[in-house]
Amino acid sequence: MNLFRLLLRTSALLLTLAILAGILSGGTAAGLIALINATLSQNQPSTTTLIWSFAALCLVRLIANLASQVLLIYLSEKAILDLRMLLSRRILASPLRQLEQIGAYRLLATLTEDIRTISNTVLITPFFCINTAIVIACLIYLGWLSRTVFVVGLCFLLVGILSYLLPMTKAMSLLKLAREQEDRLFNHFCAITQGTKELKLHRQRRQSFLKEDLRTTALSYRRHNIIGMSVFAAAASWGQILFFVAIGLLLFILPSLTKIHPTILSAYALTIIYMMSPLEHIMSTLPTVTRALVALKKVESLGLSLPANSNETTSVAAFPSEKFWQCLELVNVTHSYYQEREETNFILGPINLKFNPGELVFIVGGNGSGKSTLAKLISGLYIPETGEIYLDGKFIDNYNREWYRQQFSVVFSDFYLFERLLGLDSNDLDAQTQNYLAQLQLDHKVKVNNGVLSTTNLSQGQRKRLALLTTYLEDRPIYMFDEWASDQDPVFKDIFYTQLLPELKSRGKTVLVISHDDRYFHIADRIIKLEYGKVKYEKNPAFINI
């Protein structure tokens, strides 16, 4: 994808109109220069026709220039908005595993830095187009003035462009390296925001983080940027001097080689001087354009490029709401993680499990045995590498996975809490929420108004209760809680296991609970124990020696 295609996708009509207006603007600029040259070269006072032509060209240039700029500004702002929305949608449509592999810091760098870089370039595109149109129109005018001089000039121009492109390529590779360092910088920024407490509490850790990690990366980023931008500056200065060399050639060398009329020479000198400002502008925008190209490449390399990368159907309208289901089945399901540094694989499965409505199932096992991974597989967040998942005999594939995920309400151990109760449009949402707040003993802390919670700045245990509240409001057939009770005080832990879970079960919900609380295993209908990624046993708690 390049910048032009990005603009074309936004609105082909607007882009065409803007380019036409830009060409007209550039053409009239060249026309004005031609008129000025013609007037200067004639030895008699200007005719009325010339004066009126000059006034008309001024007017056309004013209107065309304005129209082109306004159209392109509108177009570029629309392109940025579309890009922001598209990229956010792409991220949300990408498989969870792919996003985990990319890493939050890289996504953050793309959503902030890459979009900012692309936006900056898109915003200068209007002026880039108009200046290019002016340069092209001036070149046409020069060609019309004298073919011989033009051909010599063109050869000179080609040599100039080639000598400019060479350092440009070098600069581009340096900017690419700088962009890689930017990803690492974002990783360090995440460490600063998420590890503030750990860094504050340990002076040596903080100093070594600042010196060895952050500073080293920031210095490397700076070095690549400085060299890259200096190469650009050198190329731009070289380009500028080439113009004067061209004028020098024209004035001092060419007349001695071939016969050229002085009026043509002065017209050439005037036009080249006029062209210098738009050309300088074009050259000054090249570093920004190059950065944007690097940013676009980065977006593509993350697998978040604009062509659809997810084969999943995002519509759920084609499927019935699954309030009454009979059987959820996992057949030989596997998932593996490749741990690059350890060069080892963690393999979960093959897993064969069945779940029924109204069942309370505990998933237990030691740390790292694969419980959370299984939860992600069951809820459709991970796609099984091998094996199949069936809901009432319906094979879950890309076509219906989005619908399948809508059957689950989950509180993960690393849950996220939204301040607004998004996507819940019940008429009495506030009343229902208030009711649950009281049930979860949060009504003295949190209020709700028009679906907005008064605060989420609470203790971890209280925040988990708010996450539980959200799942209550979602009212879906299958509930999953990943170590939900681990942050609760003994009193509320007891309420969770002995009141809330049985209540959900009595409402016909299937409840899958990942837990280490063996004191409460007896309330489950079934216990599934995982060990090293395999199901060790699946039993009624009455038959287990806890």
Ligand SMILES: Nc1ncnc2c1ncn2[C@@H]1O[C@H](COP(=O)(O)OP(=O)(O)OP(=O)(O)O)[C@@H](O)[C@H]1O
């Ligand atoms: N995002 C990941 N990338 C790579 N490996 C991972 C990832 N998440 C988990 N693993 C690996 O998979 C294994 C199982 O992890 P999982 O989180 O499923 O275990 P768990 O049983 O939920 O553990 P715990 O009780 O500590 O929460 C672990 O050994 C871990 O190293």
